[in-house]
Amino acid sequence: MTRNSRFLFAVASLRTLLAALLIALLGSFVHAQPAKDMRAQLESGRLELTQIEAALQRETLDDKRLSELRARIEPLAQAVDEIIQREQPRADEIKARIEKLGPAPDASKGVTESADVAKDRADQQQQWREADETLRLSRALDLRLDQMKEAIAERRRQNFTRQILQQGASIVSPLLWIDVSKAMPGDFRAFRFLMQHWAEVIYANLDWYEGVVLVLLAFVAVVGLPRARQWVRNASFGRLLGGGVDAGGNLTRLAKALMALRMVLLNALAPAALFFLVHWLFQGFGLLPGRADPVMESITNGFAFVFAMSGLATGVLSPARADRRLFGLSDRMAIELWRMIRLVALLFAVGKVFDAMQAATVASLPMTVATKGIFAVMIALSLARGLKRAFGEAAMEGTTGGFLPIRLAAWTATAIIGGSALFGYVSLAGFLTTQVVWLTILALVALLVLVFIDELLGTGLSSTGVLGRRVREATGLTASSLDQFSVLGSGLARMILIVATIMLALAPWGLDSSNLIGNLKGAFFGFQVGGVTISLSNIAMALAFFIIGSIATRAIQNWLETSYLPHTELDRGLRNSIRTIFGYVGMIIATMAALSQLGFSLEKLTIVAGALSVGIGFGLRSIVENFVSGLILLWERPIRVGDWIVLGTEQGTVKKINVRATEIQTFDRASLIIPNSELISGRVKNWMHADRTGRIIIPVNVDYQADPEEVQKLLKDAALAHREVMSEPGPVVIFKDLGESGLDFELRCFVDVDAMAATRSELLFDIFRRLREAKIDIPYPTRRLEITNLAAPGTPVSEADLLGAETGPIEKPSAKGER
Structure with missing residues (x-):
């Protein structure tokens, strides 16, 4: 290591030590017991914040310097929060003691108290004043810290917007290439000088034992890496976690996921570790001059990145083995997507190496713009080619409906990257290229993790899974409890994965996760109406909150209805009530979040509530009444x-x-x-409020010649013989009446309400059959007509005789068989 590099290393170590001492000093003042020491620490934090505010007034602060200022604020804010959390309970306790002591008595009225009580009150009041003053100072400093965080975030947003929207020369402009041709000889001389200087440093500083170490490392890489690859390939992770083949002899999804993980370990981690080890050895042996270190670092990172992307794409897409593929992609789609990812990763890595070389050689601006633009166009063309070959034939056949949002987003990003490079927005094109690569990494990792979540928690931990059976044997949990735990665990893991993926996707945009919402609003202007800021960003974010809240509510409802609640022992009505209540709560939270984003506080909402109350009183009364009745x-x-x-x-x-x-x-x-x-x-x-029991009443009328006890037994046997009739309470036969035509009986039995109609019909069929087999008649009403004063056949009949005949018939009811 050269003297200059050692000096820089010592300076960096000293800066790190001083920063650690400052953080320790700022964190230690919360443990100081006396109030004066705490005030001194607050004053020290105030002076530190004043220095940060003064540094923020400079107009030349870049994003790195702003990040450093933001990092200096964090320990201050944490220390102030700890003071507030500690002093607030103490102040409340002192105030409660003062209230217990009561106010001082009025001496003019002759009321006195002991000196001890007066002294205690005075001490407590003094302590309360000191604690209250400390809290006031702490809250004021905390407010200044929050304002400073927002100011730094606003400055970073401005730098970010200015950087990516800065327009330069287009790569199709002849003027740019004229400037490049003029600057090219000087840039090549600087590059040649860098390489020569690097070679001289290696020749001067490389000792024989260091060369032996590098040779041994190369030997280990050539000989040991294949053996490590073979060990990873043969590792039996599948048997450990239950992965293997299913009943049909096909690989399970867990086995495919484990093979994909092995592929990532094989093609990504091992080569990356090797390249980083080489870089570390070059630094340790002093073989990197000052300007060559970033170049070597970019080369190391580039190789590791290309191998990592290749391994990740190979594991998730499995282009060569369809039987190991995690998702239902065609062979052509998997192969073309795999090729596109590898090509884009290679171009991206080479572009970063060129950027590092140009920074090390202080290349001219035209050369830098041309290089960035060329690589952006090449990446855009590679994306377009890969998307067309992967989705072209499938789109013609109409089989890529599920990939339509991904295709639209990818084609949009490709068009913007190419157009930005062609129209001179090279920084924007480079930024979008980085985001495409980053989102691809997140998507591949998230898909692989999602498979493990589904298989290990959703399926493996269920009552029928391998891990689930082992957990049941070890803990004695019931199958339904384990299924509920499995569904809840997989749902929680999914939610954490989605939130983490979203946060990581937004991180490269220069946003702080602690102030994410405020950063997203930075580029828009707004106006105030009645103290409420109206802006496009507020409206967009409010709509986004409401839509996301609504979608999340629906997703939770569907998850409860289809996944979790069916594994419980709750009845269907209670499950529907839980689902509906979750819907109400979710929509209320989404609405409140949207209104809060628009700037409506509780006081402002009371005005809206007052206006709504008038409308409710006039025209919405029935709606509100029905809503409350629904609750x-x-x-x-x-x-x-x-x-x-x-x-x-x-x-x-x-x-x-x-x-x-x-x-x-x-x-x-x-x-x-x-x-x-x-x-x-x-x-x-x-019918089902208390229970599901319903009563059936079947009236039966038999002939007077029948034996009542025989009829009772026959009806009861018919009821007991039916599978739906309950034995407790059992069926009952009632001799109800002596009817006009026969004996009236009633069969009363209890069944499930859903089976009442069918059971009644089947019982009637059975009773009719049994009565017929027992030769017991079912009577029906008959009429006998008697005609008197009827003349003999052939005798003329007068009108008076006809009138007498009409009034003469006598109707007498009789049972069947009477004579």
Whole structure:
């Protein structure tokens, strides 16, 4: 290592030590007991913040310097928060003690108190004043820190916008290439000088034992790396986690994911570790001059990046082995996407190496612009070629509907990258290229992690999975409890993965995760109306909050309905109530988040609520009444989804309880929409409110010649023989009456309400059959007509005789068989 490099290393180490001492000093003042020491530490933090504010006033601060200032604020903010959290409970306790002591008595009225009580009150009041003053100073400093964070974030947004939107010469402009041809000889001389100086440093500083180490490292790479690759390839991770083949002899999804992970380890981590080791050895042996170190670092990072992207794409897409592919991609699509990712990664890495070389040689601006533009255009062309070959034939056949959003986003990014480079926005093209590469890495990693989440938590940890069976054997959990835990665990892991992916996707845009929302609003202007800032960014973010909240609410509802609640022992009505309540809560939270983003505070919302109350009083009363009635239905649950209810002349099954009305499906398969207020205030018959038991009454009339006890036994046997009739309470036969035509009986039995109609019909068939087999007649009413004063055949009949005949018949009812 040269003297200059050692001096730089010592200076960097000293700066790191001083920063650590400053952080330790700022963090230690929260533990100081006396109030004066705490005030001194607050004053020290205030002076530090004043220095940061003075540094922020400079107009030449770049993003790196702003990040350093932001990092200096963090320990100050953390220390102030700790002071507030510590002093606030102390101040509350002192105030409570003062209230217990009460106010000082009025000496003019002759009321006195002991000296000890007066002294104690005075001490407590002094302590409270000191604690209150400390809290005031801490809160004021905390407010200044927050304002300084926002100011730094605003400056970073301005730098970011100015940098990526700065227009230069187009790469198709002849003037640019004229400037490049003029500057090219000087740039080549600087590059040749850098390489010669590097070679001289290696020749001067490389000792024989260092050369031996490098040769041994090369030997290990050539001999040991293939053996390591073979070990990773043969490692039996699948048997450990239950991966293998299914009943059909095909690889399970977990086995495919494990093979993909092995491929990433094989092609990414091992070569990357080798290249980083070489770079570290070059630094340790002093073989890198000052300007060559960034070049060597970019070369090392480039090789590691290309191998990592190749291994990641190979593991996830599996272009050569369709049986190991994690997702349902065609062979052509997988191969073309794999080639596109590798080519773009190679061009991206080479471009970064050229950037490092140009920075080391202080290349001319035209050469830098031309190089960046050429690589941006090459990456755009590679993306266009890969997308066309991967999705072209499938799009013609109409088989890529599921990839339409990805295709549109990729083609849009490709067009913007190429257009930006052609129109002179080289910085914007380079920035978008970096984002495309970064999003590709995140997508591949997230897909691989998602498969492991589904297989290990969703499937493997379920009651039927390998890990789930082992957990049940070790803990004794029931199958339903383990299934619930599996669904909840996979859902939580999915949510964490999505949030982490979104945060990492937004990180390269120069945004701080601690102030993410404020950074997204930075480029837009707004105006104030009544203290509320109206701007495009606020409106866009409010809509985004509401849409994301609505989508998340629907996703949680669907997840509860399809995944979690079916594994519980809750009835269908309660499951629907839980799902509906989650929907209400989610929509309320999404609405509140959107209004908060627009700047509506609680005080401003009271004005809107007052205006709404007037509207409710006039025209929205019935809607609010139905809404409140719907909440009562969900809370008290007098009517649940799936209940059989009777309302007036209508009856049917409850299908859905909505905000305003309840949907009932009648037995005629028609939908009946009933306002919720009618169900709360009206009279409703619910067959299933207490239980699902319903009573069937079947009247039976037999001939007077039948034996009543035999009929009773016959009816009871028929009921007991039916599978739907409950044994407890059992069926009952009642001898109801001596009827005009026969003996009246009633069979009363209890069945499930859903089976009442079918059971009644089947019992009638069975009773009729049994009566016929027992030769017991079922009577029916008969009429006997008697005509008197009827003349003999052939005798003329007068009109008076006819009138007498009309009034003469006598009707007498009789049972069947009477004579």
